[in-house]
Amino acid sequence: MRYTPVTCALALTLACFSSGVNGQKPDAEIDQRSIELVQKGEALAATGDYQGANDAIESALVLDPRNRAAYVALAKVAQKQELNGKAIRFYREALKIEPNDVNALAGQGEALVAKGAVEKAKENLARIEKLCVSRCAEQIALSATIARGPAPQVLTAKTTAPQPGAAKAE
Numbered sequence: 001m002r003y004t005p006v007t008c009a010l011a012l013t014l015a016c017f018s019s020g021v022n023g024q025k026p027d028a029e030i031d032q033r034s035i036e037l038v039q040k041g042e043a044l045a046a047t048g049d050y051q052g053a054n055d056a057i058e059s060a061l062v063l064d065p066r067n068r069a070a071y072v073a074l075a076k077v078a079q080k081q082e083l084n085g086k087a088i089r090f091y092r093e094a095l096k097i098e099p100n101d102v103n104a105l106a107g108q109g110e111a112l113v114a115k116g117a118v119e120k121a122k123e124n125l126a127r128i129e130k131l132c133v134s135r136c137a138e139q140i141a142l143s144a145t146i147a148r149g150p151a152p153q154v155l156t157a158k159t160t161a162p163q164p165g166a167a168k169a170e
Contacts, residue, residue: 030064030066030067030069031063031064031067033060033063034060034061034063034064034067034070035060035067035069036060037056037057037059037060037063037070038056038057038060038067038069038070038073040056041053041054041055041056041057041060041070041073041077042057042073042076044056045073045076045077045080050077050080050081053073053077054074054077057070057073057074057077058074061074066097068094068097068098068101068104071090071091071093071094071097071104072090072091072094072101072103072104072107074090075087075088075090075091075094075104075107075108075111076107078090079107079110079111079114082114084111084112084114084115085111085115087107087108087111088108088111088112088115091104091105091107091108091111092108095108100131102128102131102132102136102138102139103138105124105127105128105131105138105142106124106128106138106139106141106142108124109121109124109125109128109142109145109146110141110142110145112124113145113146113148113149113150114150114151115150116150118146118149118150121142121145121146122146124142125139125142125143125146128142
C-alpha cells in the first residue's frame with residue numbers, strides 16, 4: 001500500500017515517455033511537401049525570382065526544419081544575391097544537421113572566399129578532401145575558387161553637389 005503512489009507515478013511516466021517516442025518520425029524522413037517547396041524555390045531562383053524562391057524555401061523549412069536541402073537552397077539564393085554572410089549562416093545550419101555534407105562544405109567555402117576568408121575556405125577544402133576518396137566535383141570547384149581568390153572590390157567615385165555659396169566662374 002505504501003508503494004502504490006510511487007508505482008502509479010512511475011507507470012504514468014513510462015507511458016508518457018514511450019508514447020512520445022513512438023510518435024516521432026525518423027531523422028531520414030523529410031516531409032514530401034517540404035521537398036516539393038524546395039524544388040519550386042529552386043525553379044523560381046533559376047528564373048531570377050529570388051524573393052519568390054526565398055518564400056517557397058522558407059515555407060519548406062516551416063513544414064520540416066530538418067530539411068537540409070532547404071538550407072542549402074536558401075544559401076545558394078543568398079549567394080546569387082551576393083549576400084555571402086547570409087549564405088554562410090545557412091550553410092552552417094545545413095552542416096549542423098549533417099556535418100559531412102560535401103555540397104554544403106563546398107558552398108560555404110565559396111561564400112567564405114567571396115567574403116575574403118580564404119583560410120577558413122581552405123579548412124573546408126581539407127574536410128572535403130578527407131570525405132572524398134577520389135577527387136570529386138565539389139573539391140575541384142572549391143580549389144579553383146580558392147585559387148582565383150576573392151573578387152576585387154570595385155570602388156566608385158562619389159559625386160559631390162556644388163556648395164550653395166560657391167562662386168560661379170563666368
